[in-house]
Amino acid sequence: MAVIKIAIYQKNLHKRISSDEISRIQQSKAHFLILPEGFPHLFQSESPQDAAKHEKEYQDHLLEISETFPGVILGGSHYRKNEDGHLVSALPIVQSLVLVDFYEKKSPSASKEPGVVPGKTESIFIMGGLRFGLLVGEDLENESIWKEFKKEDIEIIFYLSYADEKRSYEEDLTYFESLAKEKSVHLIRVCGPSDGKPARSLYASPSGINWKVGKAEEDKDVFKTLSVNVMRSYLL
Template identity: 80%
Template sequence: MAVIKIAIYQKNLHKRFTQEEISKVQQSKAQFLLLPEGFPHFFQSESPKDGTKHEKEYQDHLLEISEKFPGVILGGSHYRNNENGNLVSALPIVQSLVLVDFYEKKSPNPIREEAVTTGVTESIFIMGGLRFGLLLGEDLFNESIWSEFQNEKIEIIFHLDTTNQNKSYEEDLNDYELLAKEKNIHIVRVCGPTDGKAARSLYASPSGINWKVGKLEEDKEVFKTLSVNVMRSYLL
């Protein structure tokens, strides 16, 4: 059994990391840093297509964090045109000042992600001594991805998300608790508060909810370092 340290930052989507916040992340000694779907979003874009103009600025800020934090950064998401020229919602993966890879969202929201196409990347990665699955936003409801996780015996998934405002705090907790038990999997979810919308970061395991943002913290920035026990590690 291995213990993986995972830092999650329930970060306001429109606020850059300060040097003090970067130092806080560095001092956590975590192997992973998870940032919410839509972070960093510093520019007011009229559409996902318009947002692609700022791709480099978004990535540069993640690299700035990576200057001090040597672990794997699963850096929120931004819109970009992929290698095939298709507009996608992409989750950048950064480590040691290198943009290593992207995870592309498989289930773009048809209402708020107009013209965004279905991603084509893998959903399973091995980094930081861990084999893990990634989900971005509505990918949580994509059964084909879950089938792949089950077939590959994935122990832990990271869900970078935007809170569904139609669900109550208690409903959200219950849904993740049931899902983690049903799939026999660890789920680490991170959200970001923005424009008055709630953020409900949490960690659910097969035994229940191990950690959650308090009900009075839904609109606040929260930093938490988790220790997750996994059966298999891939330290080389």
């Protein structure tokens, strides 16, 4: 069994991470930093196509964090044209000032993300000695990805999302507690508050909800370092 330190940052999607906050991230000595879907959305864009023009600025901000944080940075997500020239929602994976790879969202919303096509990348990655699965937004309900996770015996999944406003705070907890038990996984979810929408970051495992953002913190920035015990996924 190995203990993995995972820093999650429930961060306002439209605000940069300051130098003091970067110092706090560095001091966490975490192996991973997880940022929410849609971070850093620093520009007011009318469409995904327009947002894709700012790809470099988004990535530069993540590289700025990586200057002092040696761990793996996952996320948030931004729109970009991939190698095939298709517009996708992409989760950048950064470590040691290197943009290592992208995870492309498999299940973009036609109504919320016009023009964005399903990604073609793998959903399982190995970084920092850890083998893990990635989900962004609506990917959570993509059964083909879950079948792949089960086939490959994936133990830990990082889920970058917006909060589902159709569910209450309590219903969200029940949903993710049941999902982690059903799938027998460690599910770490990070959201970012934006435009009055709630953010409900949490850590669910087969034993239940291990950590959650308080109900009074749905609209706040929250930084938390978790210690997660994994048995099958650590490779070093």
